Amino acid sequence: MHRGKGMKFVGDSRIKAENKMPNVPKDYSEYPGKTEAFWPNFLLKEWMVGAVFLVGYLILTVAHPSPLERQADPTDTTYVPLPDWYFLSMYQLLKYEFASGPFNIVGALVMPGIAIGALMLVPFMDTTKERRPFKRPLPTAFMLLAFAAMFYLTWESVANHDWEKAKAQGEIREEVSFDPESEGYKIYAGASCIGCHGDAFEGGLGMPLADTGLTAEEITEIAKNGRGEMPGGTFKGTEEELHTLSEFISGLSTE
Amino acid sequence: MLNKIYDWVDERLDITPIWRDIADHEVPEHVNPAHHFSAFIYCFGGLTFFVTVIQILSGMFLTMYYTPDIENAWKSVYYLQNEVAFGEIVRGMHHWGASLVIVMMFLHTLRVFFTGSYKKPRELNWVVGVLIFVTMLGLGFTGYLLPWDMKAVFATKVGIEIAASVPFIGEWIKILLAGDSTILGAQTLTRFFAIHVFFLPAALLGLLAAHFIMIRRQGISGPL
Numbered sequence: 126m127h128r129g130k131g132m133k134f135v136g137d138s139r140i141k142a143e144n145k146m147p148n149v150p151k152d153y154s155e156y157p158g159k160t161e162a163f164w165p166n167f168l169l170k171e172w173m174v175g176a177v178f179l180v181g182y183l184i185l186t187v188a189h190p191s192p193l194e195r196q197a198d199p200t201d202t203t204y205v206p207l208p209d210w211y212f213l214s215m216y217q218l219l220k221y222e223f224a225s226g227p228f229n230i231v232g233a234l235v236m237p238g239i240a241i242g243a244l245m246l247v248p249f250m251d252t253t254k255e256r257r258p259f260k261r262p263l264p265t266a267f268m269l270l271a272f273a274a275m276f277y278l279t280w281e282s283v284a285n286h287d288w289e290k291a292k293a294q295g296e297i298r299e300e301v302s303f304d305p306e307s308e309g310y311k312i313y314a315g316a317s318c319i320g321c322h323g324d325a326f327e328g329g330l331g332m333p334l335a336d337t338g339l340t341a342e343e344i345t346e347i348a349k350n351g352r353g354e355m356p357g358g359t360f361k362g363t364e365e366e367l368h369t370l371s372e373f374i375s376g377l378s379t380e
Numbered sequence: 381m382l383n384k385i386y387d388w389v390d391e392r393l394d395i396t397p398i399w400r401d402i403a404d405h406e407v408p409e410h411v412n413p414a415h416h417f418s419a420f421i422y423c424f425g426g427l428t429f430f431v432t433v434i435q436i437l438s439g440m441f442l443t444m445y446y447t448p449d450i451e452n453a454w455k456s457v458y459y460l461q462n463e464v465a466f467g468e469i470v471r472g473m474h475h476w477g478a479s480l481v482i483v484m485m486f487l488h489t490l491r492v493f494f495t496g497s498y499k500k501p502r503e504l505n506w507v508v509g510v511l512i513f514v515t516m517l518g519l520g521f522t523g524y525l526l527p528w529d530m531k532a533v534f535a536t537k538v539g540i541e542i543a544a545s546v547p548f549i550g551e552w553i554k555i556l557l558a559g560d561s562t563i564l565g566a567q568t569l570t571r572f573f574a575i576h577v578f579f580l581p582a583a584l585l586g587l588l589a590a591h592f593i594m595i596r597r598q599g600i601s602g603p604l
């Protein structure tokens with residue numbers, strides 16, 4: 126169907142190509158049935174599928190804001206990382222003995238290489254005319270096996286990850302406002318407290334110290350007797366210093 | 381009026397055959413979900429493309445705020461997420477789209493595999509498909525670093541270490557990606573940014589063009 130008028134030139138230097146294939150639509154008479162024009166009929170239906178998909182997509186987006194952890198601190202050596210979900214199977218593979226340490230190359234290169242390489246070569250290995258999955262059991266079995274293996278590895282990786290800790294380690298922490306010249310901070314920095322609670326009270330091995338809701342007396346108590354994993358009696362200063370320190374910490378806030 | 385403009389251009393550039401080629405083909409019954417519900421598996425490729433388009437558009441809007449340097453990258457994302465009107469939606473679409481596109485691509489690959497559609501004469505299109513597959517994973521990997529938050533940096537560290545363990549060229553790949561043999565920092569971020577928004581999308585567009593031209597040439601595979 127030629128819609129336009131064709132081109133008319135003033136001085137046409139183009140040479141007409143002979144035997145140029147006419148622009149005819151594909152012939153589907155081989156499988157007759159209810160064929161339908163792509164434009165615009167089928168495209169409109171496809172767009173309806175797309176619209177339904179888009180609604181689901183937008184609901185997901187609105188219901189789950191995308192995560193953002195705190196700004197990267199490359200010096201934090203305690204952070205346990207996790208890649209995006211589609212890399213989890215590969216990540217998990219590297220945790221097994223046969224694919225890590227001296228055999229790291231197996232998990233990092235050999236197995237993923239075989240997977241991608243095999244996928245690439247599928248049409249050159251499965252060369253029969255048969256298309257139905259059950260009529261070509263080997264390719265079907267290999268694909269199902271590969272899928273099961275990836276599913277299992279991903280599952281293991283998710284199950285073995287400490288999600289509570291992962292959430293805590295990445296949380297955006299409010300900055301604690303304090304005066305580093307204050308007496309309280311000087312005592313804090315001179316004592317062992319700073320090792321676990323961080324030099325800006327952000328926590329570390331110990332908990333963050335801002336907004337604890339504890340009174341100075343309670344903090345003195347904890348410093349002397351410990352609490353949970355924190356040992357007591359690590360503060361070696363005088364009673365008076367401990368009092369100043371407790372008052373100082375009790376007043377710390379993120380506002 | 382529009383018709384007149386169209387004819388004017390067509391008389392000079394003969395544009396009709398260009399779009400007619402895409403428009404004038406019949407879609408066979410066995411891939412049409414309106415006739416056989418199970419034919420929805422043939423929509424996976426189209427939906428993958430749909431999400432890819434959304435990724436490109438939302439990504440273009442993200443770069444209006446995003447700043448690829450280690451001082452400001454995180455802050456710009458935080459600002460976009462919390463202060464900019466609809467910033468959370470734009471970032472959310474790009475974030476969830478990144479996963480959806482991979483899901484749809486997996487499903488599309490499985491559809492092509494289990495319907496045996498990679499067989500002669502479509503071998504080359506399958507190979508192009510696998511290259512698209514790898515490109516997509518690369519986009520996911522490089523995009524993960526860009527917000528410059530904790531998970532970004534430490535996951536990338538692991539990824540680069542894996543790349544570095546490749547014999548002979550591992551160290552070279554590492555330096556190429558990270559910009560340094562030991563530091564994962566400012567250079568790494570700018571490189572990942574460039575790879576994520578220029579190199580890989582360019583490769584992807586080229587591959588997709590090849591993919592679609594081949595599909596038009598060969599038509600969709602017949603019913604099972």
Ligand code: HEM
Pocket residue numbers: 421422423424425426428429430432485488489491492497498502505506508509510512513516588591595599600601
């Ligand atoms: C961004 C990723 C991709 C997009 C947007 C895409 C898009 C498409 C579309 C729209 C079709 C038409 C049929 C259909 O929708 O099912 C198609 C067919 C095809 N795709 Fe893809 N594809 C992608 C990735 C892949 C991958 C990863 C592979 C294989 C590893 C692949 C292999 C094929 C083959 C062999 C066909 C022809 C199938 C037939 O004729 O029945 N594609 N693709």
